Amino acid sequence: xxxxxxxxxxxxxxxxxxxxxxxxxxxxxxxxxxxxxxxxxxxxxxxxxxxxxxxxxxxxxxxxxxxxxxxxxxxxxxxxxxxxxxxxxxxxxxxxxxxxxxxxxxxxxxxxxxxxxxxxxxxxxxxxxxxxxxxxxxxxxxxxxxxxxxxxxxxxxxxxxxxxxxxxxxxxxxxxxxxxxxxxxxxxxxxxxxxxxxxxxxxxxxxxxxxxxxxxxxxxxxxxxxxxxxxxxxxxxxxxxxxxxxxxxxxxxxxxxxxxxxxxxxxxxxxxxxxxxxxxxxxxxxxxxxxxxxxxxxxxxxxxxxxxxxxxxxxxxxxxxxxxxxxxxxxxxxxxxxxxxxxxxxxxxxxxxxxxxxxxxxxxxxxxxxxxxxxxxxxxxxxxxxxxxxxxxxxxxxxxxxxxxxxxxxxxxxxxxxxxxxxxxxxxxxxxxxxxxxxxxxxxxxxxxxxxxxxxxxxxxxxxxxxxxxxxxxxxxxxxxxxxxxxxxxxxxxxxxxxxxxxxxxxxxxxxxxxxxxxxxxxxxxxxxxxxxxxxxxxxxxxxxxxxxxxxxxxxxxxxxxxxxxxxxxxxxxxxxxxxxxxxxxxxxxxxxxxxxxxxxxxxxxxxxxxxxxxxxxxxxxxxxxxxxxxxxxxxx
Amino acid sequence: xxxxxxxxxxxxxxxxxxxxxxxxxxxxxxxxxxxxxxxxxxxxxxxxxxxxxxxxxxxxxxxxxxxxxxxxxxxxxxxxxxxxxxxxxxxxx
Numbered sequence: 001x002x003x004x005x006x007x008x009x010x011x012x013x014x015x016x017x018x019x020x021x022x023x024x025x026x027x028x029x030x031x032x033x034x035x036x037x038x039x040x041x042x043x044x045x046x047x048x049x050x051x052x053x054x055x056x057x058x059x060x061x062x063x064x065x066x067x068x069x070x071x072x073x074x075x076x077x078x079x080x081x082x083x084x085x086x087x088x089x090x091x092x093x094x095x096x097x098x099x100x101x102x103x104x105x106x107x108x109x110x111x112x113x114x115x116x117x118x119x120x121x122x123x124x125x126x127x128x129x130x131x132x133x134x135x136x137x138x139x140x141x142x143x144x145x146x147x148x149x150x151x152x153x154x155x156x157x158x159x160x161x162x163x164x165x166x167x168x169x170x171x172x173x174x175x176x177x178x179x180x181x182x183x184x185x186x187x188x189x190x191x192x193x194x195x196x197x198x199x200x201x202x203x204x205x206x207x208x209x210x211x212x213x214x215x216x217x218x219x220x221x222x223x224x225x226x227x228x229x230x231x232x233x234x235x236x237x238x239x240x241x242x243x244x245x246x247x248x249x250x251x252x253x254x255x256x257x258x259x260x261x262x263x264x265x266x267x268x269x270x271x272x273x274x275x276x277x278x279x280x281x282x283x284x285x286x287x288x289x290x291x292x293x294x295x296x297x298x299x300x301x302x303x304x305x306x307x308x309x310x311x312x313x314x315x316x317x318x319x320x321x322x323x324x325x326x327x328x329x330x331x332x333x334x335x336x337x338x339x340x341x342x343x344x345x346x347x348x349x350x351x352x353x354x355x356x357x358x359x360x361x362x363x364x365x366x367x368x369x370x371x372x373x374x375x376x377x378x379x380x381x382x383x384x385x386x387x388x389x390x391x392x393x394x395x396x397x398x399x400x401x402x403x404x405x406x407x408x409x410x411x412x413x414x415x416x417x418x419x420x421x422x423x424x425x426x427x428x429x430x431x432x433x434x435x436x437x438x439x440x441x442x443x444x445x446x447x448x449x450x451x452x453x454x455x456x457x458x459x460x461x462x463x464x465x466x467x468x469x470x471x472x473x474x475x476x477x478x479x480x481x482x483x484x485x486x487x488x489x490x491x492x493x494x495x496x497x498x499x500x501x502x503x504x505x506x507x508x509x510x511x512x513x514x515x516x517x518x519x520x521x522x523x524x525x526x527x528x529x530x531x532x533x534x535x536x537x538x539x540x541x542x543x544x545x546x547x548x549x550x551x552x553x554x555x556x557x558x559x560x561x562x563x564x565x566x567x568x569x570x571x572x573x574x575x576x577x578x579x580x581x582x583x584x585x586x587x588x589x590x591x592x593x594x595x596x597x598x599x600x601x602x603x604x605x606x607x608x609x610x611x612x613x614x615x616x617x618x619x620x621x622x623x624x625x626x627x628x629x630x631x632x633x634x635x636x637x
Numbered sequence: 638x639x640x641x642x643x644x645x646x647x648x649x650x651x652x653x654x655x656x657x658x659x660x661x662x663x664x665x666x667x668x669x670x671x672x673x674x675x676x677x678x679x680x681x682x683x684x685x686x687x688x689x690x691x692x693x694x695x696x697x698x699x700x701x702x703x704x705x706x707x708x709x710x711x712x713x714x715x716x717x718x719x720x721x722x723x724x725x726x727x728x729x730x
Binding site for chain 1: 701
């Protein structure tokens with residue numbers, strides 16, 4: 001029975017393989033003893049069944065023919081020298097190595113879903129492989145119980161060190177370990193190294209496992225293995241982060257631009273696209289890290305239900321927030337937090353929904369009693385947000401009614417189903433379009449424009465209440481028509497957009513946009529949303545970009561637009577060419593590659609109330625749900 | 638390039654007007670339609686002609702969104718009015 005067959009049968013019937021392994025272990029023991037007594041190597045013909053299974057002769061062979069100081073794929077070169085049984089094992093390894101190599105390449109380009117899935121499978125296979133090896137090890141250990149005392153301490157945890165150890169030529173007297181180290185290196189995966197391979201704790205555990213065939217234990221060990229692999233990947237990601245920090249670099253570049261060194265638009269666009277691929281990769285790693293730590297908490301500390309946690313949002317998961325490369329200190333803090341009971345976060349709210357929010361809080365406290373089934377992961381999410389929120393002292397929460405709306409909006413279903421309709425902007429919001437508010441998805445024009453329409457409605461309401469400033473909101477295509485489509489300024493294309501009857505249709509209360517104080521223009525830059533403000537009172541153009549970019553040409557077009565609008569609608573000559581174009585220094589910046597649309601909408605929303613932009617990346621998960629709730633409710637609270 | 642292209646949704650009486658659908662590159666497609674023809678028909682015809690998914694394009698008339706259920710008559714459209722066809726937009730960073 002060859003190694004590959006054994007592996008295959010192991011996958012098929014784990015129960016039966018235990019008995020067969022037990023048998024084989026005993027036979028192997030006998031064979032080995034016989035070998036020790038009789039010859040230096042077991043007779044090739046003597047024990048045909050066990051030969052392929054026995055590691056001792058194989059590894060000796062490895063040792064004699066394999067060059068020691070070659071790279072990870074050294075074992076390939078020996079394959080045609082090795083006997084057929086070894087060949088098969090090597091082939092299996094080579095195939096796996098090739099697969100892993102391919103996967104890594106794929107990872108480097110883009111971490112697409114298919115590759116991730118395939119990698120998961122490869123990992124599972126690797127985990128099985130490892131288990132098998134350990135069982136063999138245990139068998140061999142039964143024959144040769146001497147284990148170096150130095151090895152006692154190490155556990156296959158510190159993956160990074162291990163990999164390095166595996167890359168070094170090993171001088172362990174134990175042939176098994178070195179062979180294994182090499183084969184792990186050949187796989188290109190982290191090797192437990194000779195010391196870890198001999199870890200008595202693991203081996204004892206596995207020996208007991210073989211003896212008793214305990215299913216649960218096996219599963220646990222498998223999980224442990226997968227977890228360690230995850231940790232290794234994260235550690236690697238962290239290393240990459242330290243070395244490169246593409247995200248930070250791109251942000252820094254953008255900030256530098258904001259600080260006064262505008263670089264060509266094309267260049268920044270290109271760097272952004274390049275940064276995105278890297279960023280998404282980091283994001284994936286970060287997500288996996290958070291998932292892993294959540295699993296660990298879930299296993300270790302059953303948290304008390306959080307008094308402030310929201311009702312489950314159906315399919316909605318609050319988006320993970322990606323920060324700079326995670327530090328060990330942070331991980332430690334997270335662990336501490338999970339052990340501590342939570343204290344209530346500081347609530348900073350805008351004045352006009354404070355009352356409602358307070359009511360909602362009371363409501364929610366009552367709910368908690370009835371909602372013991374509150375999922376643990378939701379509580380953990382809340383805990384994380386709370387902790388991070390404390391750092392900047394902001395924390396916002398949806399009312400229960402809003403949460404229900406969100407659950408409905410973001411639930412799975414037919415993407416063509418119309419969830420909401422906004423009359424004055426004449427936009428039907430389908431489930432498919434609404435889904436862009438989930439997680440870390442990019443926002444689409446439908447969400448931007450329905451929200452602009454709703455802000456116009458709210459502006460009308462605010463004017464009735466005597467609240468200012470008076471605002472007008474264009475849709476996201478306005479700038480396309482005015483300037484971007486042709487890259488030439490074209491007032492004629494949008495001249496009719498602001499005719500009194502058109503404004504009325506959009507629920508603009510003023511007869512002309514020149515009567516308002518602020519004109520807010522969402523800006524779409526290929527794959528980025530920003531927000532421009534024409535301040536007709538201060539007579540300036542202000543640009544709000546969550547990446548800190550600059551768009552002089554577009555803003556100059558807006559400046560000219562106002563002059564033309566005066567000329568066309570008022571028959572007046574107003575020189576706007578001296579109006580300053582301003583890039584505020586304190587614009588909240590996004591820390592990831594996906595929330596710009598949410599930022600742009602919040603710039604618009606805050607500017608139209610005339611309040612400070614007192615939010616940050618931390619608030620984006622909240623705002624995503626809030627926007628979904630607003631769209632469902634048909635108006636912005 | 639499609640300047641002269643004309644597509645005629647079926648006409649049976651009623652006042653007929655000429656509408657121009659203009660995309661973001663400035664390409665125009667002309668339609669002769671009755672004032673009570675639903676825009677859905679025009680949209681589908683346009684999407685078919687340009688081989689685009691109708692869900693990926695938006696039709697704007699003087700900046701306001703057209704939906705499939707309304708008609709040129711509802712919008713008070715006149716002969717040779719221009720409908721802007723714009724592509725969906727998406728952005729993350």
